[in-house]
Amino acid sequence: MKLATKAIHVGQRPDKETGAVIPPIYQTSTYQQKAPGDLIGPYDYTRAGNPNFTNLEETLASLEDAKFATVFASGLSAITAWILEAGPCHVVVNEDVYGGTYRVLTQVFKKFGVEASFVKGADLKSWEAAITPKTRWFFAETPTNPLLSVVDLKNLSALARSKDIRLIVDSTFATPCLQQPLKMGADLIIHSTTKYIGGHSDLIGGVLITNNPKLKEQYDFFRKAVGLNPAPHDCWLTSRGVKTLAVRMEQHQKNAKAVAKALQGHAAAETVFYPGFGGMVSVRFKKKAQALAFIKGLKLFTLAESLGGVESLVCLPSIMTHASIPEKEREARGVTDSLVRLSVGIEETEDLVDDIRTALKEI
Numbered sequence: 001m002k003l004a005t006k007a008i009h010v011g012q013r014p015d016k017e018t019g020a021v022i023p024p025i026y027q028t029s030t031y032q033q034k035a036p037g038d039l040i041g042p043y044d045y046t047r048a049g050n051p052n053f054t055n056l057e058e059t060l061a062s063l064e065d066a067k068f069a070t071v072f073a074s075g076l077s078a079i080t081a082w083i084l085e086a087g088p089c090h091v092v093v094n095e096d097v098y099g100g101t102y103r104v105l106t107q108v109f110k111k112f113g114v115e116a117s118f119v120k121g122a123d124l125k126s127w128e129a130a131i132t133p134k135t136r137w138f139f140a141e142t143p144t145n146p147l148l149s150v151v152d153l154k155n156l157s158a159l160a161r162s163k164d165i166r167l168i169v170d171s172t173f174a175t176p177c178l179q180q181p182l183k184m185g186a187d188l189i190i191h192s193t194t195k196y197i198g199g200h201s202d203l204i205g206g207v208l209i210t211n212n213p214k215l216k217e218q219y220d221f222f223r224k225a226v227g228l229n230p231a232p233h234d235c236w237l238t239s240r241g242v243k244t245l246a247v248r249m250e251q252h253q254k255n256a257k258a259v260a261k262a263l264q265g266h267a268a269a270e271t272v273f274y275p276g277f278g279g280m281v282s283v284r285f286k287k288k289a290q291a292l293a294f295i296k297g298l299k300l301f302t303l304a305e306s307l308g309g310v311e312s313l314v315c316l317p318s319i320m321t322h323a324s325i326p327e328k329e330r331e332a333r334g335v336t337d338s339l340v341r342l343s344v345g346i347e348e349t350e351d352l353v354d355d356i357r358t359a360l361k362e363i
């Protein structure tokens with residue numbers, strides 16, 4: 001079965017009791033037992049498990065051709081479970097990661113003995129140079145946010161393997177449609193399902209995907225022990241959203257390509273960041289005032305954080321998504337205050353291009 005078919009059929013069998021084509025929302029905290037400890041199904045309490053978690057996990061694992069998935073309340077709670085399993089150690093991370101990933105590593109888990117070194121993701125030598133005797137994991141986000149640079153996962157995973165280090169890939173921007181990191185040698189994938197996988201900007205969720213049964217068992221354990229579980233309703237919504245992932249990604253890509261083209265070559269646009277695939281485009285203007293005028297001129301792109309929904313969004317990362325990174329460091333990483341990030345939605349291409357052209361005229 002190909003991805004678009006799996007997204008619709010795997011983990012979504014009609015309900016056995018009623019024949020309902022769509023599995024119901026199991027909006028329950030607890031489950032009846034026949035006798036103490038004698039369960040009717042595999043579930044006893046929803047913090048530990050729920051049929052809506054299981055259905056979604058089956059679907060998401062299948063999209064990466066993986067054996068296991070564990071769903072979480074958010075992308076960041078998935079990252080939390082990953083760190084809790086890793087324990088006190090050293091990790092190497094590409095420097096232009098999602099602001100929340102940077103924040104949880106440097107402001108939360110640092111207190112618990114997790115040291116992080118941040119390196120230029122595209123430069124394999126800088127990953128190697130950052131390794132210490134305590135390094136247990138490489139964390140690679142690719143394409144990155146908001147500069148959309150790409151990490152060479154095949155060579156990075158080969159380097160990791162040769163040093164007995166594990167590799168986790170934040171594949172949120174690529175989705176399983178455009179990149180399947182486990183097949184390139186990664187040990188673990190994290191997606192913020194809030195973004196393209198859910199696809200409708202109506203929920204928060206995350207997932208860890210692996211072929212390693214020990215890791216799967218540990219992630220299930222930490223979800224239950226710490227309370228990182230999602231809500232059944234959010235999992236149900238994610239299961240609904242992911243069915244159209246493949247068609248949505250096609251339109252996102254078509255539109256992003258057209259938007260990048262409309263921005264390229266405009267006198268005020270210093271650099272257009274577009275990796276040639278996916279739905280994200282960033283643009284650095286010469287001045288902050290131009291960036292602000294461009295944002296103000298857009299009618300179809302809503303000013304908001306987040307990305308990956310059907311509707312187009314625009315944001316100014318320096319003040320919005322990446323505000324938790326100290327200014328000097330942020331600027332050094334290229335997230336300047338004249339950088340605008342666009343999450344290109346699935347509206348009609350021509351309407352989006354017109355909107356971009358009109359806004360460019362305003363600056």
Ligand SMILES: *Cc1c(COP(=O)(O)O)cnc(C)c1O
Binds near residue numbers: 077172173193205206
């Ligand atoms: C949004 C995002 C996260 C965090 O996910 P939440 O669901 O918001 O907790 C992590 N990584 C990337 C690349 C993201 O875009």
